[in-house]
Amino acid sequence: MSTTAADDQFYREYILDHYKNPRNFGRLENPDITHEEDNPLCGDVVGMDFRVKDGVIEDIRFHGRGCAISQASASLLTERLKGMPLDEAKKIDKNDVLGELGIEISPARIKCALLSLKVLKVGAYGLADDDDNEENR
């Protein structure tokens, strides 16, 4: 109880910062790709709008609501995706997203952490929703 917020090993300062001041938050007008996913169990929602030019993600916005982990994860992911070639973005996986978060995620919270990756995969790449099992592991 005597720690300060900055010392918290789970709710690290940058996670709380991304939660309270999300980057690339909002909507794009006439996006090339738009997709939204939710996690009905806890009510987390994340959606992303992409503007793609010459195979590069020129601009990106996300919207949604939910817990600090789902929203910070989405914010961090958009920072990473902005300006990235689609081919490269395609290679982003679960470990990259968890690594970026940089905290130990319990099984109960893994779906929160990976919701934004699901938006990227299912929406932007039209990949089948086949990573549910992976998330549950």
Added chain:
Amino acid sequence: MSTNGARHLDVAAIRKDFPIFETGIAYLDSANTSQRPRQVTGAMLDYFEHFNSNIHRAAYHIAEVATERYEDTREKVRNFINAASTKEIIYTRGTTEAINLVAYSWGRKNVKSGDLIVLTILDHHSNIVPWQILAAEKGATIEFVDIDERGELRQDQFRELLARSPKLVSFGQVSNALGTINPALEMVAAAKAAGATVLVDGAQGAPHQGVDVRALGCDFYAFSGHKMLGPTGAGILYGRRELLEAMDPFQSGGDMIKTVRIEGTTYHDLPWKFEAGTQAIGEVIGLGAAVDYLSGLGMDAVRAHEREITEYAYEALSDIEGLTLYGPTLARRAGVISFSLEGIHPHDLATIADRDQVCLRAGHHCAMPLMTRLGVAATARASFYVYTQKDEVDRLVGSIKEAQRIFK
């Protein structure tokens, strides 16, 4: 304090019966599943270690003991809910299976195209989905009774729906998500007067309020053992005998038959007609021990203790800035408090509480229509039982303050 002269629970002594508290947890999720005392696990262990055998068929001593203990629970439950006969006490896996049994065996025979089924926005998914499936199959309509701003069912709207002569009315005695104690007696009487068959979902009622099914006057009453100090996998469907007699079996196979011939089968008498296959014998025996335990405490004393704890928690939480409480005032509230914190998602609160070994529920509480109605995706929920002590509530308050400090 509103104890109405009921005996005061000796919570410190009660907690000694629950080994799980030696781990140091503050357990505030009893509406989800309760903890189980040694008396319950001991009765089950006794069966598994000393007279494990199948019931109703073997001609040796330990099987006779097993059968006797299994059937003893039926009488204990009959007495606990004041049913007229043990023939009206059907073992199920829990409330969900009990309601599914009624939807299948009674519903498929009696609900027709154009019929109206009345449910409420407070209901648990287990009292919604089976009726949605039935309604879709039969072409029946479902209407939901709404709540007012206090989270209490709108009785005016309920009466309007009753005027449309519903075939079935099914509602929860107590809301698992808001803790609202519904006026079940009045609602059942009005629904019966309107000619409806009435099911009361007692999952949150039987463990905390208790029930007298004959005074209540419902046709069916469903509840779970695991929310009332018993094990998972054993629950009860009470049904009025004449309705159960007229119903077809739910599942079929061994033990539910009288004779099976190639030309056809005759079914067993009540209650066994609805108990196909080898049952959860150890769990049913555990449920009997749970009923004994609760009866020993006295349901008046259980209610009084829960009122006291709920009052204490309600006041403690009301004092916290940025905290929104959902649901009714204390007068109509069971031992459940749903709330949210400004700027902190319930899951984040639950994670922080967990670090203090405070077990708190966060989510939609299997009541998504209600969450939609309230305009929230999820709430945090604390719920109490016979073993809950004020210190656990204090620890929750500590976790909330810690969460507010982290998220400030």
